[in-house]
Amino acid sequence: MTQDKKKRVVIKVGSSSLTSRQGEISRRKLEKLADEIVLLKDEGYEVVFVSSGAVAAGYRKLGCLERPTTLPEKQAAASIGQGLLIEAYSELFLSHGYVASQILITRSDFSDENRYNNVRNTLNVLLERGIIPIVNENDTVTVDRLKFGDNDTLSAKVAGLIEADKLIVLSDIDGLYDSNPNDNKQAKLLQKVREITPEIEAAAGGSGSTVGTGGMKSKIDAAKIAMASGISTFLGKAGVPNILIDAVNHTAKGTYFETEKNTLNLNHKKQWIAFNSGTEGELIINSEAKTSLLKHKQSILPSGIHDVKGYFRKGAVIIIKDTAGEEIGRGVINYSSEKLKTLSTDAHENDKIVVNIDYLVCHLELSIPVGL
Numbered sequence: 001m002t003q004d005k006k007k008r009v010v011i012k013v014g015s016s017s018l019t020s021r022q023g024e025i026s027r028r029k030l031e032k033l034a035d036e037i038v039l040l041k042d043e044g045y046e047v048v049f050v051s052s053g054a055v056a057a058g059y060r061k062l063g064c065l066e067r068p069t070t071l072p073e074k075q076a077a078a079s080i081g082q083g084l085l086i087e088a089y090s091e092l093f094l095s096h097g098y099v100a101s102q103i104l105i106t107r108s109d110f111s112d113e114n115r116y117n118n119v120r121n122t123l124n125v126l127l128e129r130g131i132i133p134i135v136n137e138n139d140t141v142t143v144d145r146l147k148f149g150d151n152d153t154l155s156a157k158v159a160g161l162i163e164a165d166k167l168i169v170l171s172d173i174d175g176l177y178d179s180n181p182n183d184n185k186q187a188k189l190l191q192k193v194r195e196i197t198p199e200i201e202a203a204a205g206g207s208g209s210t211v212g213t214g215g216m217k218s219k220i221d222a223a224k225i226a227m228a229s230g231i232s233t234f235l236g237k238a239g240v241p242n243i244l245i246d247a248v249n250h251t252a253k254g255t256y257f258e259t260e261k262n263t264l265n266l267n268h269k270k271q272w273i274a275f276n277s278g279t280e281g282e283l284i285i286n287s288e289a290k291t292s293l294l295k296h297k298q299s300i301l302p303s304g305i306h307d308v309k310g311y312f313r314k315g316a317v318i319i320i321k322d323t324a325g326e327e328i329g330r331g332v333i334n335y336s337s338e339k340l341k342t343l344s345t346d347a348h349e350n351d352k353i354v355v356n357i358d359y360l361v362c363h364l365e366l367s368i369p370v371g372l
């Protein structure tokens with residue numbers, strides 16, 4: 001590996017790969033995983049580790065006999081378990097000479113652009129200094145409606161945020177199969193995926209265990225987000241010796257979701273607009289504006305506005321729809337909804353840009369749903 005720029009890898013490990021049959025955290029599994037991560041660190045990789053397992057690590061000490069299902073109990077279990085998990089990881093990494101840190105993120109941290117950028121700055125400092133940041137959702141404070149829910153999409157968003165070279169998702173299965181192996185024993189492993197087609201989406205089912213959250217569906221969503229950001233994703237089985245080193249060297253058994261960095265890959269601003277920002281209103285544009293936007297990649301001018309829905313401030317992210325109500329994309333609006341309604345479409349006013357093309361992400365551009 002060349003020493004000029006260190007390769008960045010985000011590794012996500014799900015609850016099903018960290019727990020025993022009873023659903024409790026398995027110390028032996030944590031140890032093996034830490035050893036695999038250390039191999040990558042020793043090779044000079046910068047690693048962000050997205051680990052699930054807080055609920056699994058805490059529910060017994062909360063007094064529950066099995067993994068709880070109500071939100072308050074899961075949050076209480078996570079509040080016990082997250083500390084225990086980090087304590088265990090810190091000790092394991094320190095024994096190999098590496099310092100670990102903890103970053104807990106909520107969806108609302110990512111929907112606020114300043115906080116989103118702050119997380120990136122923090123991660124960059126940690127990575128440059130050789131620390132292993134360990135990321136999880138801040139389970140104790142999030143409400144159901146605003147949860148990432150599973151750590152798969154969270155890991156893909158983190159990978160995009162720090163411009164990782166690769167996202168590695170380890171699970172209890174050795175990759176994506178062409179149909180849910182729980183239902184079809186003849187299902188075949190897909191080794192290479194260049195495009196996530198409707199057939200692939202249909203093959204991805206829910207979790208097969210009581211501890212996993214998103215199943216294959218959320219891993220596909222993660223791969224889509226990573227691919228849109230120009231990041232290839234590997235999906236393989238935790239516990240296989242040398243799985244991480246082999247994954248970066250492309251020799252591990254599993255599914256490789258491949259993408260190439262190209263002009264369509266989203267920059268930070270567009271990633272934030274597409275996958276993280278909340279939306280505050282709608283702009284309905286006429287067919288001329290739609291054509292000039294999609295075909296000629298031009299910004300939206302006052303003459304293109306058909307209607308304005310909702311109340312929003314200047315600088316908010318809004319949904320752009322055509323007159324048939326179909327969503328075209330999302331963008332940062334240059335005027336408040338009140339001001340927009342007063343803009344006339346005469347020649348002078350038409351110098352004004354309502355949504356700048358640089359701050360606009362279209363579904364077609366990504367070929368995946370914005371707002372995932």
Ligand SMILES: Nc1ncnc2c1ncn2[C@@H]1O[C@H](COP(=O)(O)OP(=O)(O)O)[C@@H](O)[C@H]1O
Nearest residue numbers: 014015016171177205207208212213214215216
């Ligand atoms: N097409 C598929 N290919 C592979 N696994 C699938 C598929 N559809 C559903 N699954 C299920 O998804 C599970 C992995 O997801 P999940 O249980 O959420 O794990 P994790 O805890 O690692 O996030 C697999 O064990 C399998 O039961």
Ligand SMILES: N[C@@H](CCC(=O)OP(=O)(O)O)C(=O)O
Nearest residue numbers: 014015052053054055213214
């Ligand atoms: N944030 C939760 C993890 C959610 C979850 O189960 O995710 P995953 O196992 O990756 O599908 C926890 O730490 O328990």
